[in-house]
Amino acid sequence: MHCNVLEYLEEAERAYPKKLAFGDGAMEASYSAFAQMARQIGSRLAALGAYREPIAILMEKDVPSLAAFFGTAYSGCFYVPIDKTFPLGRIRTILSVVEPRFLILGKKDAALKEGLSIEATVLYLEDLLSPAPLDTGLLRQIRERHLDTDPLYMMFTSGSTGVPKGVLVSHKSVIDMAEQFTKTFHFSQEDVFANQAPFDFDVSVKDIYLTIKNGASMQIVPKNMFVLPKSLASYLNEKKATTLIWAASALGIVSTLDAFKEEAPRYLNKIMFSGEVLPIKTLHYWQERLGDAMYVNLYGPTEITCNCTYYIVGRAFGLGETLPIGKPFPNTEILLLDSQGQLAKPGESGEICVRGSCLALGYYKNKEATQKAFCQNPLHDDYHDLIYRTGDMGYQNEYGELVFTSRKDFQIKRMGHRIELFEIEAAVNAVDGVEKCCCIYDQEKEKIVLYYQAQRNLEADILKSLQANLPKYMFPNLFYRMERLPENSHGKIDRPRLKLEYMEQRQ
Numbered sequence: 001m002h003c004n005v006l007e008y009l010e011e012a013e014r015a016y017p018k019k020l021a022f023g024d025g026a027m028e029a030s031y032s033a034f035a036q037m038a039r040q041i042g043s044r045l046a047a048l049g050a051y052r053e054p055i056a057i058l059m060e061k062d063v064p065s066l067a068a069f070f071g072t073a074y075s076g077c078f079y080v081p082i083d084k085t086f087p088l089g090r091i092r093t094i095l096s097v098v099e100p101r102f103l104i105l106g107k108k109d110a111a112l113k114e115g116l117s118i119e120a121t122v123l124y125l126e127d128l129l130s131p132a133p134l135d136t137g138l139l140r141q142i143r144e145r146h147l148d149t150d151p152l153y154m155m156f157t158s159g160s161t162g163v164p165k166g167v168l169v170s171h172k173s174v175i176d177m178a179e180q181f182t183k184t185f186h187f188s189q190e191d192v193f194a195n196q197a198p199f200d201f202d203v204s205v206k207d208i209y210l211t212i213k214n215g216a217s218m219q220i221v222p223k224n225m226f227v228l229p230k231s232l233a234s235y236l237n238e239k240k241a242t243t244l245i246w247a248a249s250a251l252g253i254v255s256t257l258d259a260f261k262e263e264a265p266r267y268l269n270k271i272m273f274s275g276e277v278l279p280i281k282t283l284h285y286w287q288e289r290l291g292d293a294m295y296v297n298l299y300g301p302t303e304i305t306c307n308c309t310y311y312i313v314g315r316a317f318g319l320g321e322t323l324p325i326g327k328p329f330p331n332t333e334i335l336l337l338d339s340q341g342q343l344a345k346p347g348e349s350g351e352i353c354v355r356g357s358c359l360a361l362g363y364y365k366n367k368e369a370t371q372k373a374f375c376q377n378p379l380h381d382d383y384h385d386l387i388y389r390t391g392d393m394g395y396q397n398e399y400g401e402l403v404f405t406s407r408k409d410f411q412i413k414r415m416g417h418r419i420e421l422f423e424i425e426a427a428v429n430a431v432d433g434v435e436k437c438c439c440i441y442d443q444e445k446e447k448i449v450l451y452y453q454a455q456r457n458l459e460a461d462i463l464k465s466l467q468a469n470l471p472k473y474m475f476p477n478l479f480y481r482m483e484r485l486p487e488n489s490h491g492k493i494d495r496p497r498l499k500l501e502y503m504e505q506r507q
């Protein structure tokens with residue numbers, strides 16, 4: 001039984017010392033080189049007295065930053081990845097919660113330090129990586145004291161929830177994720193993960209830890225390939241990428257820009273996506289070009305360590321249908337709870353609540369929010385039994401598959417009718433030419449406002465299609481076309497921003 005993710009790294013190092021572990025275009029590190037980099041950083045941090053505390057890392061998306069994550073683990077600390085391109089105000093807010101004693105950044109970002117006005121000791125990644133004798137005795141002592149319940153990383157929730165909260169995740173939860181994913185999808189040392197997700201977004205946790213758990217390889221896809229994805233397929237082919245675990249929006253970029261028009265990926269056999277409902281149109285685009293690959297809809301919030309349910313696409317889906325989120329991973333239970341805290345009746349909608357080793361340790365220095373979301377299983381009071389309340393609603397369909405319907409906060413009552421805004425969105429997304437869309441609700445005026453992304457006005461087409469599919473009370477009252485819907489830093493539609501823009505313009 002594993003109790004520290006470093007055991008995965010060391011096992012892979014022993015089995016495949018020369019094999020590529022991580023590549024970023026500029027640097028390719030073998031397992032032995034990478035593990036050595038990590039120990040180097042760990043030894044230096046430990047010598048400075050860092051232990052069981054957060055190490056903030058203002059990172060690039062590159063191999064040295066990954067080595068800093070593992071180096072932090074070697075020192076017995078937990079890493080807090082922060083995107084250095086975030087606005088300074090956002091970085092300051094995050095750091096004010098973390099209050100780190102140590103902050104790692106690259107020398108070329110030294111100027112950032114001035115704007116941050118924090119007490120932390122700044123450590124340059126280049127210095128931490130420069131060769132020096134390892135304090136192996138100290139690293140051993142740290143390892144001997146390690147528990148699998150110790151934290152490994154802290155990630156701040158995306159802007160989609162408004163206020164950033166630091167979600168603290170233990171080694172145990174990441175090990176559980178890596179074991180269940182490997183068992184379920186049969187990863188092996190043959191796999192090459194093409195990483196899309198930013199390192200401060202937990203979608204990337206799967207790429208990183210599934211790579212080391214399986215002695216596989218991970219290649220970081222250059223960011224610009226998602227802006228001009230023409231060369232994406234040849235990049236994936238050159239790297240012989242077998243697996244994509246991407247944000248649903250990234251798959252959408254490929255289909256919207258018809259990135260595989262001239263060349264399609266040849267080695268991909270697993271295409272997994274999460275974060276948002278994947279429009280069926282996007283799925284069709286991929287399936288038409290990569291018919292033999294396994295497609296998996298993964299569902300779950302950061303607070304349950306990546307994903308708690310999965311659905312392997314196993315039948316044809318028509319436009320307007322929604323992909324199920326499937327069933328829970330092994331060692332995970334999903335409870336659908338009604339507003340009274342009781343199990344929802346078969347077929348009825350309930351809040352998706354999660355039990356298992358996947359539960360995070362809570363929100364850093366935020367007891368109140370932690371206790372609200374990570375709470376006692378309301379089905380009994382016999383012993384301490386935590387569930388995480390996702391705030392997402394779902395139900396079981398006729399096949400016994402879970403279906404995500406909406407955020408709790410996107411369920412509205414309008415003129416007495418209970419409406420899931422996502423249901424309207426699914427119908428609008430099915431309209432030819434609509435790339436994506438988002439509905440918001442103006443409670444005061446009882447108006448449903450639709451923002452859609454398309455290259456021409458499609459109001460008439462949308463209305464025609466809705467007339468055929470939805471009751472009238474679900475029709476949007478206002479239509480706004482945008483060439484590009486705003487996205488948050490994790491590539492999801494920035495709903496709070498659209499709502500704010502709408503409210504400002506309504507004044």
Ligand code: AMP
Nearest residue numbers: 158274275276277298299300301302404
């Ligand atoms: P995050 O913590 O940023 O990954 O966001 C998690 C939230 O994204 C979930 O609580 C859901 O609201 C949404 N989400 C994640 N995966 C899916 C999916 N496969 N389908 C629909 N919504 C999803």
